[in-house]
Amino acid sequence: MTGSRRWAVAGLVSGLAGLATSYAVALLLTIRESPVVAVAELVVRMTPGFVAERAIRLLGHADKPVLVVTVILLTSLMFVIVGWLGSRSWRWSLLAWLALAGFGLFAVLSHSGARATDALPVIVGFVTWVVCLDLLGRRVKPAPGADDDGRRRFLTTAATIGAGAAGVAVLGRFVGAGKRRVEESRRLLRLPGITRREPPVKTRIGVDGITPWRTRPEDFYLIDTTIAVPTITASDWRLRIHGLVDRELTLSFSDLLDRELTEAWITLNCVSNPVGGPLIGNAWWSGVRLAALLEEVGVQAGADAVLQTSDDGWTCGTPLSALTDDRDAMLAVAMNGRPLPLEHGFPVRTIVPGLYGYVSACKWVVDLEVTKFSDFSAYWTDRGWSEQGPVKLSSRIDVPRSGADVPAGDLRVGGIAWAQHTGVEKVEVALDGGAWTTAEIADPGTDDTWVQWAATVSVTPGDRILRVRATDKTGFVQSSALVDVVPNGSEGWHGVDFTVQDA
Numbered sequence: 014m015t016g017s018r019r020w021a022v023a024g025l026v027s028g029l030a031g032l033a034t035s036y037a038v039a040l041l042l043t044i045r046e047s048p049v050v051a052v053a054e055l056v057v058r059m060t061p062g063f064v065a066e067r068a069i070r071l072l073g074h075a076d077k078p079v080l081v082v083t084v085i086l087l088t089s090l091m092f093v094i095v096g097w098l099g100s101r102s103w104r105w106s107l108l109a110w111l112a113l114a115g116f117g118l119f120a121v122l123s124h125s126g127a128r129a130t131d132a133l134p135v136i137v138g139f140v141t142w143v144v145c146l147d148l149l150g151r152r153v154k155p156a157p158g159a160d161d162d163g164r165r166r167f168l169t170t171a172a173t174i175g176a177g178a179a180g181v182a183v184l185g186r187f188v189g190a191g192k193r194r195v196e197e198s199r200r201l202l203r204l205p206g207i208t209r210r211e212p213p214v215k216t217r218i219g220v221d222g223i224t225p226w227r228t229r230p231e232d233f234y235l236i237d238t239t240i241a242v243p244t245i246t247a248s249d250w251r252l253r254i255h256g257l258v259d260r261e262l263t264l265s266f267s268d269l270l271d272r273e274l275t276e277a278w279i280t281l282n283c284v285s286n287p288v289g290g291p292l293i294g295n296a297w298w299s300g301v302r303l304a305a306l307l308e309e310v311g312v313q314a315g316a317d318a319v320l321q322t323s324d325d326g327w328t329c330g331t332p333l334s335a336l337t338d339d340r341d342a343m344l345a346v347a348m349n350g351r352p353l354p355l356e357h358g359f360p361v362r363t364i365v366p367g368l369y370g371y372v373s374a375c376k377w378v379v380d381l382e383v384t385k386f387s388d389f390s391a392y393w394t395d396r397g398w399s400e401q402g403p404v405k406l407s408s409r410i411d412v413p414r415s416g417a418d419v420p421a422g423d424l425r426v427g428g429i430a431w432a433q434h435t436g437v438e439k440v441e442v443a444l445d446g447g448a449w450t451t452a453e454i455a456d457p458g459t460d461d462t463w464v465q466w467a468a469t470v471s472v473t474p475g476d477r478i479l480r481v482r483a484t485d486k487t488g489f490v491q492s493s494a495l496v497d498v499v500p501n502g503s504e505g506w507h508g509v510d511f512t513v514q515d516a
């Protein structure tokens with residue numbers, strides 16, 4: 014093989030390897046389709062109607078596969094050319110790869126409803142191209158002092174890359190298919206008796222730019238330690254309740270739904286949320302009360318905790334008292350009236366009002382062991398976080414944003430405050446370290462959710478700082494002392510710097 018022929022082969026092998034990794038990433042992220050399909054769809058969209066009609070008439074149902082295969086063949090041809098370019102100039106070859114990736118990116122992102130993450134497969138594919146071509150390019154020239162012309166070394170590397178790429182594509186297909194299957198079973202799942210609710214009118218306060226009281230699932234913060242989201246269909250799911258109980262119980266999803274349902278607005282937040290941070294969301298949750306299930310199995314004397322285990326092996330320890338008192342601690346099957354999104358714990362997760370997620374909100378929950386805190390440790394307690402994680406009273410300013418420019422005069426400010434399962438009594442704001450003035454607070458009708466607050470402050474030109482503090486229903490007032498998130502949640506007043514313009 015001559016040098017330029019080897020470069021052409023290198024281009025083809027690298028190119029196909031890039032398609033394989035981008036395909037695998039697309040499947041893993043359940044991005045609608047891989048870049049190749051996106052390009053094929055782009056071709057369809059850009060094809061004039063009469064040509065498309067003729068093609069469809071000519072090819073019938075085979076039109077789509079023929080198109081995809083054509084795109085792959087044409088792309089392969091381009092890979093050969095771009096690889097060959099490498100024999101002349103590495104820089105030109107790189108530019109050509111960039112152009113190809115740019116076209117792929119355009120195809121992916123020009124699709125209606127495209128998200129920024131859709132670009133990821135293309136980026137991974139591009140990096141694969143460059144890395145593989147570089148690897149193969151080094152093998153094109155014979156090694157100094159080698160007795161053959163380096164042909165074997167080159168072919169071995171090419172074959173290894175080819176096999177690796179095929180492996181990655183198959184792996185992506187395998188994991189991605191599982192995810193797709195569960196996504197589909199989730200879409201088809203019917204949950205009788207589960208309702209969808211609009212936020213009660215009284216929960217809203219009139220401030221533009223304030224966090225919506227009900228969080229949309231796509232805006233709900235995500236915290237977990239898994240790499241690939243567990244994929245369990247509702248029909249495959251089982252929950253074992255055991256340990257210090259009189260009657261061990263294993264439940265299927267339909268066993269669970271056969272029990273009495275409960276529904277509630279509950280705000281969930283993360284212990285790692287810094288003062289003013291975003292790791293908090295509010296939803297209408299539907300599920301089965303844990304108190305009822307624990308009564309069914311009969312908790313034995315001496316137990317004070319439930320060790321929850323997720324399908325992915327993550328664990329947390331929850332105080333038994335929070336699961337058996339009158340609060341709406343539940344095994345949730347729906348969020349805002351729909352089956353849980355996969356990444357929020359489908360098909361079943363735990364939700365406990367008043368506790369941080371890391372000690373209570375086990376996603377993909379499959380095992381509940383009634384036990385004693387003295388007998389176990391869990392994922393985050395092993396890593397220096399507290400055994401107990403009750404939510405701390407907190408408040409946040411959403412409007413104005415930090416660094417905002419605002420006109421002088423009366424300024425409408427607002428945000429949220431929370432003290433789940435205790436309730437917020439009062440919110441106050443202070444401008445530039447001055448006196449605290451009481452804000453209006455909305456009424457969510459329950460103590461298990463956050464509340465919106467608003468106030469009107471009069472501002473004059475210059476740099477200003479607004480601070481907020483809340484008081485809970487026990488009379489406890491947030492203190493100014495800053496406390497780090499480790500080991501059991503942040504404390505302190507949230508402040509926002511902004512600039513008031515001359516009128």
Ligand SMILES: Nc1nc2c(c(=O)[nH]1)N[C@H]1C(S)=C(S)[C@@H](COP(=O)(O)O)O[C@H]1N2
Binds near residue numbers: 239324370375
């Ligand atoms: N299986 C599993 N469940 C988990 C976690 C996790 O890492 N794995 N993280 C917990 C933490 S720390 C929080 S704050 C909440 C976040 O839930 P969300 O991702 O649905 O917002 O889930 C909890 N449940």
Ligand SMILES: [Mo]
Binds near residue numbers: 282283284285
């Ligand atoms: Mo968390």
